[in-house]
Amino acid sequence: DVKVTQSSRYLVKRTGEKVFLECVQDMDHENMFWYRQDPGLGLRLIYFSYDVKMKEKGDIPEGYSVSREKKERFSLILESASTNQTSMYLCASSLLASGTGELFFGEGSRLTVL
Amino acid sequence: KQEVTQIPAALSVPEGENLVLNCSFTDSAIYNLQWFRQDPGKGLTSLLLIQSSQREQTSGRLNASLDKSSGRSTLYIAASQPGDSATYLCAEMRGTYKYIFGTGTRLKVLA
DSSP states (O other): OOOESSSOSSEEEHHHHHHEEEEEEOOSSSEEEEEEETTTTTEEEEEEEEEEEEEOOOSSOOEEEEEETTTTTTEEEEOOGGGGGEEEEEEEEOOGGGSSSEEEOOOOOEEEEE | OOOOOEOOOOEEEEEOOOOOEEEEEEESSSSSEEEEEEOSSSSSEEEEEEEOSEEEEETTTTEEEEEETTTTTEEEEOOOOOGHHHHEEEEEOOOOSSSSEEEOOEEEEEE
């Protein structure tokens, strides 16, 4: 079974802090994604990566950056956390070579910025 | 505007009922359609994926269908159980990296 692991389930940070959210997948997937999920707004794509060191902006990249130094790991970085970044963050991965593009998600990271 | 709509937004049924969740999409050039389950405070769990060349997929008590011409997918849950209570989301894959998610149907199955 595919496993996508998000390192932190719950985080509480202060405004202005730098925040790292880590995601690791164990199935050699090329594609990795970061979404945020908010009530009434659904899932919105922040960034995705289709290969090591490659990244593309999603729909709401402002205030975020990402890093993919190894194929299995995709990190989301909040350079200076703000209260409007309080949200559920979801990491996902997919294997395009399989032909289906099936998405697999981690358990989510609930971030609260005070 | 690219949209994926799920109706109803919420549903409450007694245990044992068969039920249908609906997902409508606007782009007939769909690559695949994936159904997920999400429990409160958790991530999304993949239930079924239907590729554009397929009409339906089945897993246990779940059956998902895809009708590209009408822009609809349905998730059929047979003999519902309280453990089926969750939010169900559909997602349309429109390109290599583009997934459009519906806003979900919150299902409550009453014992």
